[in-house]
Amino acid sequence: MEFSSIIAMILIGAIAGWIAGKLMKGRGFGVIGNIIVGVVGAFVAGLIFPALGFAVGGGVIASIFHATIGAVILLFVIGLIRKA
Known part of the structure; x- marks a missing residue:
């Protein structure tokens, strides 16, 4: 994996995590957490x-x-796991 593809994956993950945090109304995890959620998502x-x-x-x-x-x-x- 090249360095540029890692940067692209992090940027797309950051954008996706931010959008997901907005859609789920307050279930985001901050900047770093949203990047991780976006990449894992x-x-x-x-x-x-x-x-x-x-x-x-x-x-x-x-x-x-x-x-x-x-x-x-x-x-x-x-969110389901946190409620349990």
């Missing part, structure tokens, strides 16, 4: 979407959309 969505037969497409906007949906799912699950 992209990984989660990468596992779930192909199993469901859902394709988002290619490009930066599709990557942000993909990672945001995964981050929202991740924040929802974390």
